[in-house]
Amino acid sequence: MDTQQQPGRQAGLPPLASGALPGVGHALEFLRDYPRLLERGFAEHGEIFRLRLGRRPAVFLVGPELAKWVFKETDHSLLIGPSLEFTEDLFGPDLYYLAGPDEYERQRAIGLPLFRGKVAAAHLAIMERHCASFTARLGTEGTFDLPAEMNDLVLGVIMEALVGDDFVRRMPPTVARDFRLFIRGVDPITPAWVPAPHLVRARRARDRLRAACGELVRARRASPVDPPDYLQVLAAAVGLDGEPVAESQVVREVLSTVFAGHDSTTGHLGWAVIDLLQHPDELAKILAEQHRVMPADAALDIAAVHRMACLDRALRETMRLHPVVPLMIRRAMRPIELRGRLVPEGADVFIAPVLSHRLPRLFDDPASYRPDRYLAHPELASHLHGFGGGSHRCLGEHFADLLAHVALTRLFQQFELTLLEPHPVPVRTPAFKGPRSPCRVRYQRKVLSLAGSAA
Numbered sequence: 001m002d003t004q005q006q007p008g009r010q011a012g013l014p015p016l017a018s019g020a021l022p023g024v025g026h027a028l029e030f031l032r033d034y035p036r037l038l039e040r041g042f043a044e045h046g047e048i049f050r051l052r053l054g055r056r057p058a059v060f061l062v063g064p065e066l067a068k069w070v071f072k073e074t075d076h077s078l079l080i081g082p083s084l085e086f087t088e089d090l091f092g093p094d095l096y097y098l099a100g101p102d103e104y105e106r107q108r109a110i111g112l113p114l115f116r117g118k119v120a121a122a123h124l125a126i127m128e129r130h131c132a133s134f135t136a137r138l139g140t141e142g143t144f145d146l147p148a149e150m151n152d153l154v155l156g157v158i159m160e161a162l163v164g165d166d167f168v169r170r171m172p173p174t175v176a177r178d179f180r181l182f183i184r185g186v187d188p189i190t191p192a193w194v195p196a197p198h199l200v201r202a203r204r205a206r207d208r209l210r211a212a213c214g215e216l217v218r219a220r221r222a223s224p225v226d227p228p229d230y231l232q233v234l235a236a237a238v239g240l241d242g243e244p245v246a247e248s249q250v251v252r253e254v255l256s257t258v259f260a261g262h263d264s265t266t267g268h269l270g271w272a273v274i275d276l277l278q279h280p281d282e283l284a285k286i287l288a289e290q291h292r293v294m295p296a297d298a299a300l301d302i303a304a305v306h307r308m309a310c311l312d313r314a315l316r317e318t319m320r321l322h323p324v325v326p327l328m329i330r331r332a333m334r335p336i337e338l339r340g341r342l343v344p345e346g347a348d349v350f351i352a353p354v355l356s357h358r359l360p361r362l363f364d365d366p367a368s369y370r371p372d373r374y375l376a377h378p379e380l381a382s383h384l385h386g387f388g389g390g391s392h393r394c395l396g397e398h399f400a401d402l403l404a405h406v407a408l409t410r411l412f413q414q415f416e417l418t419l420l421e422p423h424p425v426p427v428r429t430p431a432f433k434g435p436r437s438p439c440r441v442r443y444q445r446k447v448l449s450l451a452g453s454a455a
């Protein structure tokens with residue numbers, strides 16, 4: 001990537017996309033329909049352009065090459081923390097991306113092993129159990145709201161896998177609702193001091209979650225569980241000063257990891273179901289793969305999951321077309337020259353999977369759902385960055401992927417599903433872009449043949 005840290009004299013700001021209004025710039029259009037606005041900026045100016053979204057210049061970088069540059073420069077000339085300072089009120093100042101680089105490294109190192117290797121088998125058993133009770137609860141036939149059901153399924157799995165079944169037992173019955181209210185408080189537009197109802201409700205929900213989780217941390221410190229889960233490892237961790245990490249910080253980390261994993265995975269699962277229901281030929285391939293890889297009544301193990309290449313490709317294609325993190329943001333900490341343009345110090349720098357994943361120079365027929373494109377061209381996967389990249393790449397990627405395999409396998413194995421919503425659209429809220437509720441699905445339980453496979 002051709003970058004220089006010292007801008008040359010000739011470098012000018014990236015060109016401004018058309019349509020900026022006096023005073024508000026592109027802000028209203030961005031809120032209304034940012035994918036269309038980004039497409040216009042790209043069509044007018046190519047892979048580097050600028051929008052007016054607030055007081056700071058907002059520079060948009062399109063394409064996997066520029067995304068990789070951003071991932072490499074993160075924690076150097078670009079930082080995450082300052083660009084996400086609007087989350088500080090909700091999450092606290094010393095959390096992860098908001099903390100300094102040393103504290104960040106320490107926190108990431110604590111969490112990383114809990115998403116790898118042997119732990120995955122324990123997570124899989126939890127996922128299987130939750131999926132089994134979800135499918136049992138559905139009964140024989142009926143309809144359900146896809147985003148709402150995926151939300152409950154994912155939250156149940158994440159809470160038990162990361163925080164333990166004692167969390168599930170001890171949490172107040174309002175926990176699912178509290179997480180939803182909490183998520184609505186992630187708002188880059190309304191200043192934290194404005195007493196807007198959604199911000200007030202989010203803070204109250206956060207405080208209820210914190211109080212319940214704090215009790216659990218105290219219980220875990222008094223009687224640790226073995227093998228340790230994420231909460232136990234955090235409760236036993238020491239800070240950079242060698243002292244046990246403060247209870248309040250453990251609580252903040254736990255809640256924010258559940259936050260990072262819950263809505264994102266819910267959205268991804270929802271789109272994966274929708275894509276398969278809209279493409280019966282692709283669903284047929286996945287059902288055939290299920291027959292080859294595992295009998296209907298067999299337990300799913302990691303080896304079987306690894307043999308589901310067809311489902312892997314389908315999930316990758318869903319991530320390409322519907323990245324639930326459609327934009328990622330950084331703050332430029334010094335002036336940077338990039339491809340002959342000046343990214344000024346203090347600018348917000350965005351990368352946009354929502355646009356980069358559909359570049360015609362990389363993907364044939366980019367708007368079409370075609371999982372087999374990765375069969376013919378496996379290298380296409382390297383252009384995708386729905387899970388981020390570099391040292392901040394998603395910590396829960398393998399967890400989310402495993403859950404998607406288990407949930408989709410069990411759902412499609414046991415039910416005939418029909419999508420009742422003709423045109424599913426993404427949620428309006430600024431957080432993760434899953435499908436908007438209601439998005440109803442009709443289901444009919446399949447009849448098991450004597451051989452144990454679904455007819």
Ligand code: HEM
Nearest residue numbers: 260261264265268325328386387388392394395396399400
């Ligand atoms: C399909 C589901 C998911 C998607 C699409 C997703 C996407 C992402 C993306 C794009 C980032 C990087 C953001 C950036 O660079 O600005 C990220 C970071 C992160 N994700 Fe995920 N995520 C998913 C599931 C999960 C799950 C299940 C967990 C935990 C259980 C999780 C925990 C995290 C954490 C802790 C980070 C911060 C990593 C760091 O800064 O070092 N995510 N995720």
